[in-house]
Amino acid sequence: MLELGPGIPLxxxxxxxxxxxxxxxxxxxxxxxxxxxxxxSGHPDAAFGAHQIETEEICMSQALERNETDNALAGxxxxxxxxxxxxxxxxxxxxxxxxxxxxxxxxTTGGQGVYMRxxxxxxxxxxxxxxxxxxPPYPEIDPRVKLIKLPSLDLYxxxxxxxxIRPWMLASPIDLFEWWSHATGGFSEPYTFCARMARYxxxxxxxxxxxxxxxxxxxGLLKLRDMGLPIVGTIHHPITMDRRIDxxxxxxxxxxxxxxxxxxxxxxxxxxxxxxxxxxxVSESTRRDVVREFGVDASKTRLVLHxxxxxxxxxxxxxxxxxxxxxxxxxxxVPLKGLIYLIRAYAELLKTRPNLRLKVIGRLxxxxxxxxxxxxxxxxxxxxxxxxxxxxxxxxxxxxTIAVSPSVYEGFGFPCGEAMSCGTPVxxxxxxxxxxxxxxxxxxxxxxxxxxxxxxxxxMLDDPDMRARYGEAGRERILAKFKWERAARExxxxxxxxxxxxxxxxxxxxx
Numbered sequence: 001m002l003e004l005g006p007g008i009p010l011x012x013x014x015x016x017x018x019x020x021x022x023x024x025x026x027x028x029x030x031x032x033x034x035x036x037x038x039x040x041s042g043h044p045d046a047a048f049g050a051h052q053i054e055t056e057e058i059c060m061s062q063a064l065e066r067n068e069t070d071n072a073l074a075g076x077x078x079x080x081x082x083x084x085x086x087x088x089x090x091x092x093x094x095x096x097x098x099x100x101x102x103x104x105x106x107x108t109t110g111g112q113g114v115y116m117r118x119x120x121x122x123x124x125x126x127x128x129x130x131x132x133x134x135x136p137p138y139p140e141i142d143p144r145v146k147l148i149k150l151p152s153l154d155l156y157x158x159x160x161x162x163x164x165i166r167p168w169m170l171a172s173p174i175d176l177f178e179w180w181s182h183a184t185g186g187f188s189e190p191y192t193f194c195a196r197m198a199r200y201x202x203x204x205x206x207x208x209x210x211x212x213x214x215x216x217x218x219x220g221l222l223k224l225r226d227m228g229l230p231i232v233g234t235i236h237h238p239i240t241m242d243r244r245i246d247x248x249x250x251x252x253x254x255x256x257x258x259x260x261x262x263x264x265x266x267x268x269x270x271x272x273x274x275x276x277x278x279x280x281x282v283s284e285s286t287r288r289d290v291v292r293e294f295g296v297d298a299s300k301t302r303l304v305l306h307x308x309x310x311x312x313x314x315x316x317x318x319x320x321x322x323x324x325x326x327x328x329x330x331x332x333x334v335p336l337k338g339l340i341y342l343i344r345a346y347a348e349l350l351k352t353r354p355n356l357r358l359k360v361i362g363r364l365x366x367x368x369x370x371x372x373x374x375x376x377x378x379x380x381x382x383x384x385x386x387x388x389x390x391x392x393x394x395x396x397x398x399x400x401t402i403a404v405s406p407s408v409y410e411g412f413g414f415p416c417g418e419a420m421s422c423g424t425p426v427x428x429x430x431x432x433x434x435x436x437x438x439x440x441x442x443x444x445x446x447x448x449x450x451x452x453x454x455x456x457x458x459x460m461l462d463d464p465d466m467r468a469r470y471g472e473a474g475r476e477r478i479l480a481k482f483k484w485e486r487a488a489r490e491x492x493x494x495x496x497x498x499x500x501x502x503x504x505x506x507x508x509x510x511x
Contacts, residue, residue, distance in 0.1 A: 003038070006203065009188045020378055032492025033495065034327060035509055037320060042051075047215075047419070051399055052271045058440070061328075071418065074420070082110050088412075089209045089495075090499050095126075095128045096128045096129070096209045096453070097129045097207060097209045097210075098123060098130045098208065098210055099201070099208045099210070099212070100116060100133070100214060100466065101133050101197055101212040101216055101221075102116045102133075102136045102139070102216065103190055103194075103218075104132070104135060104137060105137070105139030106137035106140065106341050107135070107140060109137060111411070111412065112215060112236060114141055114414050116132060116134070117139055117140055117142075118133055118140070118307060118484045119212075119484065119488060120142060121145065121268060121423070121484070122484040122488035123146055123488045123491070124142060124144045125485070125488070126485075126488055126489065129415070130145045131145070131147075131148055131215065131491075132147050133197055134148070134149065134150065135152045135193045136149075136151065136154045136157070142337075145450065147304060148200075150200060152196070153175060153182075154160045155178070155179065155182045156172055160211045161183070165179055169216055174192050174195050177191075177192060178192045181358075182402045184261070184387075185258050185261040185459060186264055187262050187265050188222055189263065190216050190217060190265050190268065191265060191267060193218060194219060194482040195219065195220050196220075196223055197216075197218075197220050198356065199225075201229075205227050205228055205229050209495070209499055210229070210230045210231075210495045211229050211231050211232070212234065212491065212495065213233045213234060213276075214234055215235055215269075216267075216273075217235075218435065219270060220406060221276070224276060228324040229333075230495075231276055231498075232278055232280060232495060233276035233283055233287060233495055234282075235273065235279055235290050235408070235411075236286065236411040237282075237286050237289065237410070237411025237412075238286075238290050238293040239269065240270075241267060241289065241293070241336070241409045245336050245408055245409065246259050246263070246335055246336070247260060249335035249368060267282060269294075269348055270294045272295065273290070273293070273294045274295060274296055276300070278302045278494055278497075279302065280301075280302050280303075280304050280494065281299050281301045281303055281304075282303075282304065282305060282306050282493070283303070283305065283412055283432070283437075284413075284432070285369075285435075285436060286432070287483075288482060289303050292298065299342065301503050302481075304418075305412075305436075305485055305487065305492055306412045306482065306487060307482050307483050307485070308418055308420075308421050308483075308484075309421075310393060310482075313393075313397070313421035314421065314422060314423075315422060315423040316394065316395065316422075319399055320399070321414060322400070322401055323401050323427075324353075324355055324401060325358075325359060325399060325404075326346065326356065326358045326359070326400065326401065326402050326404055327361070327399075327400035327402070327403050327424075328359075328360050328361070328403070328404045328405070328406060328415075329360070329403075329405075329415035330360060330361075330362050330405075330407070330415070331362050332365050333368075333369065335408065336409050337408070338408045338429065338431065338448065339362075339405050340368055340372045341383070341448055341449065341450050342358075342404055342406040343372045343373060344372065344450035345406075345450040345451070345453040345454035345457060346378070346381075346382070347376040349449050349454055349457060350378065355457075356461075357383070357394065357458060359382075359383045359384075359385065360385070361386075361396065361415070363384060364384040378481075384386060397415065397419045397454075398422055398423070398424065399469070400419070400424050401425075402424070402425055402426070402427060402461070403419035403420075403425070403427075404417075404428070404453070405427070405428040406453060407431045407447065408447050408448055409431045409432040410432040410433055410434050413432070413433060413437050416428050416434060416437050416438065417437050420437075420474030420475065420478050422470065422475075423475045424471055425460060425470035425471045425474065426441075426470065427442060427443045427453070427456045427457060428439060428442055428443070428445075429444070429446065429447035429448075429453075430444050430445070438474075439477055440473070441470060441473035442470050443456045445471070
């Protein structure tokens with residue numbers, strides 16, 4: 001039976017009434033033409049308003065399916081010309097050929113994009129060959145890293161995603177599932193990206209020694225593993241934490257249900273994570289949470305702390321540090337980041353410090369944050385800055401009196417580490433891994449606790465010597481423990497062991 005996605009028959013779309021009858025007719029016609037060997041060569045409807053996608057990218061899924069059919073007729077996937085163990089790769093006698101998948105990799109989309117950019121650069125600087133395969137929005141990567149663009153429907157960039165359905169788009173079950181999931185409130189990108197990747201990489205398995213997944217955790221990874229490519233997983237933090245906090249902060253029942261629907265991809269990620277060995281975790285906190293939340297065997301996890309770009313995020317002696325500026329880097333519409341608790345603490349501090357300013361690196365959107373600002377009457381006191389470069393952020397941290405990380409939970413906490421790297425004194429919560437990042441080089445307070453946060457900020461504002469000590473200690477801690485070169489070397493050790501383990505399993509299977 002032709003399926004729309006993971007276990008969802010295409011017929012379900014028609015029976016359920018989720019598609020109007022004309023759309024059902026278009027799908028049937030597209031599938032019939034496809035079954036007869038017809039593939040469209042051009043699509044005049046490819047424009048999404050001002051958003052233009054090239055025809056060759058839009059056809060990617062259909063092309064991948066054709067390639068899969070051709071491969072099936074030609075025989076099994078291409079294999080190495082020798083069955084001998086990959087001794088050179090395992091022993092370190094030659095550089096590794098590494099595939100790094102990530103369904104969304106632009107640094108503006110979050111920490112996973114930051115991780116992809118820096119770990120790929122650090123690996124090539126160690127002499128390894130690195131290919132990044134990514135869906136849109138695409139990453140900003142070092143020119144020495146090859147970028148394989150794997151187009152999707154990119155419906156979040158489309159101002160009218162529901163209306164974007166086209167017959168040529170629906171000729172692919174993967175495309176159809178991506179559109180249907182988005183139209184019904186789901187998030188299918190981890191699944192659809194991995195499905196497309198498995199088809200794309202099928203004929204080039206022998207070109208890579210190992211695949212290091214950036215928390216896509218889709219079924220396609222298991223297909224690659226079954227084709228013979230060793231897989232190393234990474235979990236920055238279990239998204240079950242996001243789901244729980246998001247649903248808790250949703251104000252209406254309908255919004256709670258929509259949130260639950262959006263996070264339904266977690267069912268797949270949990271099952272895939274349990275089947276991967278090894279799994280890199282980025283903090284001891286993440287390790288504990290992954291074992292508890294995902295049911296992963298702790299013995300399969302490997303700790304590799306993230307790095308911080310200490311060359312970019314640096315002290316700027318020529319920038320004058322202010323004595324009245326609190327800075328936070330937080331998404332205003334993500335409850336996990338805890339910005340509302342910092343706003344409440346800031347409102348309390350304004351009662352005795354009316355000139356105190358708060359600058360947030362992030363975009364202000366309507367929601368809980370704007371409600372808090374209006375309730376306290378301080379909308380004009382808080383500045384939100386967006387569209388800034390890393391150099392701009394470095395300057396902002398160097399101007400700040402204090403940097404605050406108010407998160408309810410963090411798998412790692414890049415903004416906190418970047419502020420420390422700039423020599424800015426930090427106050428962070430005990431949410432997730434933040435205490436592991438800060439150590440004794442800052443002040444730690446309970447998460448979701450505005451009074452405790454306000455007291456810590458007041459104490460640091462009143463003590464310049466404390467600020468100087470913590471600022472210096474923060475920079476030293478980053479240089480000692482959080483360089484990307486160290487992270488890359490530890491990853492390479494895990495890669496080589498994973499390749500060796502996979503080779504041993506193959507030898508046992510042949511025996």
